[in-house]
Amino acid sequence: MRSVAKYFSGLFTGIKSLLFGMSVTWKELWTKKVTQQYPENRDTLVISDRFRCELVMPHDENNEHACTACGICQMNCPNGTIVVTSQMIETEDGKKKKILDTHQWDLGMCTFCNLCVITCPSDAIKFDNTFENAVFTRSKLVHKLNHEGSKLREKKKEPLAPKGE
Amino acid sequence: MKFVLIRIIRSFMILNYSQPLEVTNLTSWLDSALRSSMSEFWVLLIEFVLVGVALLAAYAVIALILIYAERKITAFFQARFGPNRVGKWGLLQSVADMIKILLKEIVKINRSDRFLFFAAPFFMIVASMATFGAIAFGKGLHAIDFNIGVLYVTAVSSLGIIGVLLAGWSSNNKYSMIGAMRSGAQFVSYELSAGFALMTIVVLAGTMQFSEMIDKQQYCWNIFNGHISSIIAFVIYLISGHAETNRGPFDLPEAESELTAGYHTEYSGLQFGFYYLAEYLNMFIIASIATTVFLGGYLPIQVKGWEAFNGIMGYIPSYVWFFGKTAGLIFLSLWVRWSFPRLRIDQLLNLEWKYLLPINLVNIVVMVILVLTGLTLTDLLPGIF
Numbered sequence: 001m002r003s004v005a006k007y008f009s010g011l012f013t014g015i016k017s018l019l020f021g022m023s024v025t026w027k028e029l030w031t032k033k034v035t036q037q038y039p040e041n042r043d044t045l046v047i048s049d050r051f052r053c054e055l056v057m058p059h060d061e062n063n064e065h066a067c068t069a070c071g072i073c074q075m076n077c078p079n080g081t082i083v084v085t086s087q088m089i090e091t092e093d094g095k096k097k098k099i100l101d102t103h104q105w106d107l108g109m110c111t112f113c114n115l116c117v118i119t120c121p122s123d124a125i126k127f128d129n130t131f132e133n134a135v136f137t138r139s140k141l142v143h144k145l146n147h148e149g150s151k152l153r154e155k156k157k158e159p160l161a162p163k164g165e
Numbered sequence: 166m167k168f169v170l171i172r173i174i175r176s177f178m179i180l181n182y183s184q185p186l187e188v189t190n191l192t193s194w195l196d197s198a199l200r201s202s203m204s205e206f207w208v209l210l211i212e213f214v215l216v217g218v219a220l221l222a223a224y225a226v227i228a229l230i231l232i233y234a235e236r237k238i239t240a241f242f243q244a245r246f247g248p249n250r251v252g253k254w255g256l257l258q259s260v261a262d263m264i265k266i267l268l269k270e271i272v273k274i275n276r277s278d279r280f281l282f283f284a285a286p287f288f289m290i291v292a293s294m295a296t297f298g299a300i301a302f303g304k305g306l307h308a309i310d311f312n313i314g315v316l317y318v319t320a321v322s323s324l325g326i327i328g329v330l331l332a333g334w335s336s337n338n339k340y341s342m343i344g345a346m347r348s349g350a351q352f353v354s355y356e357l358s359a360g361f362a363l364m365t366i367v368v369l370a371g372t373m374q375f376s377e378m379i380d381k382q383q384y385c386w387n388i389f390n391g392h393i394s395s396i397i398a399f400v401i402y403l404i405s406g407h408a409e410t411n412r413g414p415f416d417l418p419e420a421e422s423e424l425t426a427g428y429h430t431e432y433s434g435l436q437f438g439f440y441y442l443a444e445y446l447n448m449f450i451i452a453s454i455a456t457t458v459f460l461g462g463y464l465p466i467q468v469k470g471w472e473a474f475n476g477i478m479g480y481i482p483s484y485v486w487f488f489g490k491t492a493g494l495i496f497l498s499l500w501v502r503w504s505f506p507r508l509r510i511d512q513l514l515n516l517e518w519k520y521l522l523p524i525n526l527v528n529i530v531v532m533v534i535l536v537l538t539g540l541t542l543t544d545l546l547p548g549i550f
Contacts, residue, residue: 035239
């Protein structure tokens with residue numbers, strides 16, 4: 001007798017759960033479509049800020065960047081993607097100073113690990129959101145990050161923080 | 166000649182008056198035009214050829230429309246757009262696919278049974294084509310109308326399984342073989358349920374002829390006429406029909422993750438196209454037989470006594486009613502397909518042998534009692550139905 005009851009209760013719970021499943025898909029039928037129609041929706045496309053697409057060196061309005069050509073990014077890069085070339089110049093007050101000549105980054109070899117950005121002591125580089133990076137020749141993948149004629153942004157003199165803090 | 170023409174025009178106008186959009190007008194006009202100028206033999210020959218061509222064309226066109234509709238509705242169930250690049254709203258997508266499939270190479274498989282391998286798709290397509298001919302698409306659009314129509318449809322549509330088994334056997338491929346065997350087990354099991362479900366309605370209608378069955382449903386469709394028993398039979402028929410077409414949750418003969426594509430793994434080009442076509446047409450055939458047997462076929466919704474309403478409904482041509490009802494059932498089939506996960510083989514056979522078949526047998530007995538004791542709706546409420 002118990003098995004008969006089990007048979008029928010199984011049958012009806014089965015039907016109930018199937019109908020519930022169908023009601024779920026019925027609701028799904030009328031939901032908003034999630035497809036991104038990419039080339040058409042370029043203007044409204046939203047890319048997450050944390051998405052790493054292309055390494056850039058932000059320049060301000062005076063065409064000044066923050067890179068001191070220390071080469072830490074180059075040393076930290078696991079693939080040898082970054083090549084920093086620098087030159088020594090003599091400032092007006094007779095001090096010798098290393099300035100950035102070219103900051104070269106090869107997109108084709110980059111794994112977007114973000115180590116260069118994390119280790120940069122002066123926050124001179126970052127990844128931005130321009131993701132349409134396809135080109136026809138490999139040489140176009142090598143980017144020069146510092147703009148033509150740019151120079152290092154001079155730091156404003158700030159009072160040193162007391163030690164131990 | 167002049168007299169004949171007048172007669173034709175007069176008959177045309179009489180038909181025209183009540184139902185202006187029926188194809189019957191065209192066919193009867195064509196028939197009388199042919200008869201006026203030719204002997205009986207040539208008239209019949211030409212008409213047979215025309216009917217054959219029309220059925221073949223309808224077969225291909227319906228398959229194309231179904232493929233498009235399926236892809237669109239599937240996409241909507243998954244919150245996508247579906248095909249929308251070829252033509253307006255992707256309307257030409259399935260036409261483009263058809264052209265592609267026609268241009269593809271037919272690959273000859275080494276060490277396969279060549280003759281059976283090529284013969285298999287034809288079994289499939291011939292079986293579904295022969296069933297297709299027996300469907301009543303509308304008033305006067307009914308090519309084969311045997312007095313044992315239901316039996317004919319059940320017999321002929323089950324020929325398709327030979328194509329599947331031959332394909333699996335002759336491909337010399339383990340996946341194909343397993344897929345075909347699964348398909349065989351599934352088909353044989355569910356054919357039983359489908360047959361019994363139709364049999365329930367044969368008990369109710371008292372006839373096996375489709376045209377007669379449709380005529381009897383004018384005011385009360387079979388699904389309402391036999392109330393509880395009919396509804397159970399309807400649901401069982403839909404489930405087992407769905408399983409017979411190897412679709413939806415019952416698509417384990419071609420379970421992609423286990424068997425690549427099942428019995429048609431080795432087929433390419435037009436031969437694969439045959440299987441593809443037959444799959445969609447079988448879906449249509451199942452839906453249209455359910456429409457004919459349970460939902461009053463091509464008849465419009467009519468209520469006894471509401472003459473004005475009946476007149477308005479009658480203006481909608483019968484083929485629109487038929488395709489509308491069929492489309493509703495096809496949508497139901499797609500809805501089921503995209504709601505439920507695929508069954509295991511043991512679950513599949515459990516469902517058939519432990520649930521559908523016993524319920525079905527009891528259901529037939531219930532239906533017999535309903536009919537014999539006069540508990541059908543037409544007997545209970547003769548004023549309304």
